[in-house]
Amino acid sequence: MTSTxxxxxxxxxxxxxxxxxFAAQGWNVIASMRNTDAGVDLGMLANVLVTRLDVQEPASIKAAISAGLARFGQIDVLINNAGFGLFGVFEGTSSAKIREQFDVNLFGAMDVTRQVLPHMRERKSGVIINVSSGAGVFGLPMLSIYTASKFALEGFSESLSYELASQGIVVKIVEPGGVISTGFGDRSAGEVAQVSSPTDYDVFISHTAQAFEGLREQSLSTSEDVARVIFDAASDGTDRLRYVATQDIEPMVRARRETAEESYMAMMRERFGLCVCDGDGRLDS
Structure with missing residues (x-):
């Protein structure tokens, strides 16, 4: 039977x-999204069902899963990909936006997983892939809330993997980063406008924004590159937990996981030109 x-x-x-x-590889695909108008072309493919699913709306999650099962009869792989990133200093970010960040990036993935699990448990098989980020491995300035949500997603995924192994279900984490060919940056840019930071951070924000711009200019990976890693994770038949999806972040991931703490922190501060400010609020690089 064709996998879904x-x-x-x-x-x-x-x-x-x-x-x-996945569609090109012959899989049945339940392509869920908040606005199905954006998926009209996907829905024209014979093996693709486009259905509405907003991870912040439990009723839409249940309806999308039911529609997928009615169409294809089973769900073999779940990919929790929906997410967005808040960019800005913590002190300037409202509690409402922080809650929304966790609602989408963490609780949304939990809610979709909870709804799919009874079906996978009944079949004693399935793969759940949670799309994390390099920011789920290492902290970054101006991304404290996004990083917190992805750190939480990684911890949840690892712990869940131990539980679900008893049910024949495999949990995996895919960690992309440095990709510019997505809509992620567009939404993040819109979120920046809703962050109102104290003026004391102006020098820091300007300096850090320049550092990020330099990193973006070095980005080589595409969303297609990440898709190939996700497909490999779904179909390789292993119980491997983590997959680094883009070469751009491999040095930083390796440094975070393999370098002594003092050396790692010194490297990150140098990379972003960060240190304690002097009395006038200027950054000493």
């Missing part, structure tokens, strides 16, 4: 590229 994958956030970026790749 459910993908959240399939309208743009990683989700869209992943849906296209």
């Amino acid at each position: 994958v459910l993908i959240t956030g399939a309208s743009t970026g990683f989700g869209r590229s992943t849906a296209q790749l």
Whole structure:
């Protein structure tokens, strides 16, 4: 029987590229998204069902899963891809936006997983892939809330993997980073406008923004590259937990996981030109 994958956030970026790749490989694809108008072309493919799913709306999660099962009869792989990133200093970010960040990036993935699990448990098989980020491995300035949500997603995924192994279900984490060919940056840019930071951070924000711009200019990976890693994770038949999806972040991931703490912190501060400010609020690089 043809395998079936459910993908959240399939309208743009990683989700869209992943849906296209799985469909091209002959899988049945449940391409879920908040606005199904964005998936009209995907829905024209014979083996793709485009359905509405907003991870912040439990009723839509249940309806999307039911529609997918009615169409294809089973769900073999779940890819929790829906997400967005808040960019800005913590002190300037409202509690409401922080809650929304966790609602989408963490609690949304939990809620979709909870709804899919009874079906996978009944079949004693399945793969759950949670799309994390390099920011789920190492902390970054101006991304404290996004990083916190992805750190939490990684901890949840690892712990869940131990539980679900007893049910024949495998949990995996895919860690992309440095990808510019997605809609992720567009939404993040819109979120920046809603962050109102104290003026004391102005020098820091300007300095850090320049450092990020330099990193973006070095980005080589595409959403198609990430989709290929997600497909490999879904189909390699192993119980491997983590997959680094882009070469751009491999040095930083390796440094975080393999370098002594003092050396690692010194490297990160040098990379971003960060240190304690002097009395006038200027950054000494």
